[in-house]
Amino acid sequence: MSVLATRNLIIDVPGREGGTQLNITIEPGQVWGVLGPNGAGKTTLLHTLAGLQAPRSGSVQLNDSALGQLRRRHVAQCLGLVFQDRQDGFPATVLETALIGRHPYLSPWQMEGAEDYARAEAALERLDVAHLRDRLVSTLSGGERQRVAIATVLTQAPNVWLADEPTNHLDLHHQSAVMALMAEQAIQGQAVIMCLHDLNLAARWCDHVLLLYPNGEACWGSRDNMLVPSALEDLYRQKLAVVEVDGAPVFVPIKG
Amino acid sequence: MLARLGLPLSLLLLAALASLVIAMGVGSAQISPAQIWQVLMGDSVQGQGDALARTMVIELRLPRALSAFAVGGLLAVAGALMQVLLRNPLADPYVLGLSGGASIGALAAMLGGLGGLAISGSAFGGALLSTFLVFGLAHGSGGWTPSRLLLTGVVVAAGWGAVITLMLALSPAERLPGMLYWLMGDLSYARTPWPPLLLLLATCVVLIPLGRSLNVLARGPQQAAALGVAVRPLEWCIYIAASLLTAAAVTTAGSIGFVGLVVPHMLRLLLGNDQRLILPACALAGGTLLVLADTLARTMIAPEQLPVGVITALLGVPTFLFLLYRSR
Numbered sequence: 265m266s267v268l269a270t271r272n273l274i275i276d277v278p279g280r281e282g283g284t285q286l287n288i289t290i291e292p293g294q295v296w297g298v299l300g301p302n303g304a305g306k307t308t309l310l311h312t313l314a315g316l317q318a319p320r321s322g323s324v325q326l327n328d329s330a331l332g333q334l335r336r337r338h339v340a341q342c343l344g345l346v347f348q349d350r351q352d353g354f355p356a357t358v359l360e361t362a363l364i365g366r367h368p369y370l371s372p373w374q375m376e377g378a379e380d381y382a383r384a385e386a387a388l389e390r391l392d393v394a395h396l397r398d399r400l401v402s403t404l405s406g407g408e409r410q411r412v413a414i415a416t417v418l419t420q421a422p423n424v425w426l427a428d429e430p431t432n433h434l435d436l437h438h439q440s441a442v443m444a445l446m447a448e449q450a451i452q453g454q455a456v457i458m459c460l461h462d463l464n465l466a467a468r469w470c471d472h473v474l475l476l477y478p479n480g481e482a483c484w485g486s487r488d489n490m491l492v493p494s495a496l497e498d499l500y501r502q503k504l505a506v507v508e509v510d511g512a513p514v515f516v517p518i519k520g
Numbered sequence: 521m522l523a524r525l526g527l528p529l530s531l532l533l534l535a536a537l538a539s540l541v542i543a544m545g546v547g548s549a550q551i552s553p554a555q556i557w558q559v560l561m562g563d564s565v566q567g568q569g570d571a572l573a574r575t576m577v578i579e580l581r582l583p584r585a586l587s588a589f590a591v592g593g594l595l596a597v598a599g600a601l602m603q604v605l606l607r608n609p610l611a612d613p614y615v616l617g618l619s620g621g622a623s624i625g626a627l628a629a630m631l632g633g634l635g636g637l638a639i640s641g642s643a644f645g646g647a648l649l650s651t652f653l654v655f656g657l658a659h660g661s662g663g664w665t666p667s668r669l670l671l672t673g674v675v676v677a678a679g680w681g682a683v684i685t686l687m688l689a690l691s692p693a694e695r696l697p698g699m700l701y702w703l704m705g706d707l708s709y710a711r712t713p714w715p716p717l718l719l720l721l722a723t724c725v726v727l728i729p730l731g732r733s734l735n736v737l738a739r740g741p742q743q744a745a746a747l748g749v750a751v752r753p754l755e756w757c758i759y760i761a762a763s764l765l766t767a768a769a770v771t772t773a774g775s776i777g778f779v780g781l782v783v784p785h786m787l788r789l790l791l792g793n794d795q796r797l798i799l800p801a802c803a804l805a806g807g808t809l810l811v812l813a814d815t816l817a818r819t820m821i822a823p824e825q826l827p828v829g830v831i832t833a834l835l836g837v838p839t840f841l842f843l844l845y846r847s848r
Binding site for chain 1: 603604607608609728729730732733735736738739740742743745746747748749750788792793794796
């Protein structure tokens with residue numbers, strides 16, 4: 265059973281004609297990496313999969329029903345999105361920010377209960393930001409804010425994780441920790457789709473890869489079929505050297 | 521959780537009741553709280569003095585105090601809603617040109633020599649007209665965004681301002697004081713307090729279940745949509761509610777400045793940003809502030825009255841600056 269599937273999907277990138285129709289089926293337990301140069305439409309694809317943006321053509325199926333027909337609240341119980349950039353109009357504490365992940369589950373008259381708090385605090389603990397719980401988010405560093413945003417989605421506990429560059433702003437240790445968290449989610453039966461700029465993270469942690477080209481063409485498949493040096497050099501227009509470390513390929517950009 | 525909401529709200533409720541007692545007691549003749557209690561409870565009247573007190577409280581001071589409370593509450597709640605809608609802490613109920621539209625309606629009625637109800641009706645019509653105008657223009661051919669709505673509102677308000685100045689310049693001198701008082705906000709026109717008071721109560725009841733959605737919306741429309749909020753319907757709902765509240769307030773008491781900007785701000789600095797707490801707190805604190813300001817306005821240079829808008833600004837500006845200076 266697929267949790268998320270696209271049928272003849274073409275995403276709506278302004279000023280771009282045509283492109284490959286995406287027919288992707290994402291099953292529980294899979295970790296997908298979306299790779300592509302700047303402006304290829306990675307974020308647009310993620311927002312289209314989340315139902316925040318209408319596709320140019322085709323459709324997205326969530327649990328075998330058309331995404332556009334589902335109520336937002338129901339979608340939010342199945343599907344969580346880590347945004348690339350966040351705006352905070354009004355100051356809020358770290359704990360309050362994580363708690364809004366429970367919003368889809370609470371009825372309008374319901375206040376957050378002990379269980380909601382426990383989930384939010386566990387998520388903060390898991391992302392190593394529990395000590396910041398009473399700080400205002402606006403006073404945190406970029407990496408700390410990124411971890412709070414991931415903790416919010418962890419509190420939301422969706423079946424499908426859509427993460428837009430989840431390792432943005434993170435130091436090396438927390439990059440690994442976040443990728444390990446994504447892998448752990450997949451082992452527990454969730455599906456994970458993330459946009460990445462770091463080929464090496466994709467090579468180490470993803471089992472499926474989607475390559476998105478600036479002209480709208482795309483190809484996808486298992487990691488080993490996709491992470492071919494010549495294809496990647498073509499994708500990024502950048503010469504690469506490949507070495508193997510710890511059983512996984514490591515791609516290094518080289519001159520020329 | 522309930523305790524976190526309960527304590528500030530009970531304190532504000534006590535302050536609101538105290539302000540109403542002060543408003544009923546203070547004036548050309550002082551009436552003690554004990555007398556007010558007797559009058560309100562309908563205890564038997566003994567002697568001439570008490571009959572006078574009864575008339576003064578029941579027929580004059582109580583309706584005016586309740587009107588002030590309702591108007592202050594409406595403005596503060598409308599301001600808080602606009603701030604969430606536009607995600608801009610500087611937004612106030614008038615930012616979309618509503619008071620300008622209402623002022624033009626009211627001034628036109630006054631110029632035409634109409635009185636009472638016609639002025640209120642005309643003001644209400646002007647407020648709604650301005651709302652639709654701003655929204656229609658901001659919507660344009662695409663969708664509206666907060667910054668576009670804000671800019672359209674500011675420009676339309678500036679346009680109204682010019683028209684108001686023009687009307688004042690062309691008005692006969694004997695009508696000017698009334699018009700100026702209306703523009704600065706004045707509660708002596710307020711008749712029955714019940715319509716705005718009921719509207720305030722109904723709005724609070726409707727907004728409580730929306731509170732958490734507003735909290736999520738304050739973090740941006742995309743984040744809100746990703747967390748299951750139907751963003752566009754909610755934004756429409758806020759826009760209509762805030763416009764209606766402001767129109768009702770402006771119709772009752774003219775355009776009283778500052779309450780709608782400062783009260784939500786002060787409460788956010790003191791109580792945080794949970795809309796479930798901020799919105800009812802705004803209703804209570806805005807009401808209290810305007811009751812006190814109106815009491816000052818009618819007693820400071822008695823028997824003359826000051827426009828209450830002057831008092832709200834004179835009280836509000838230093839308090840607000842102090843809080844802002846002290847905040848993180």
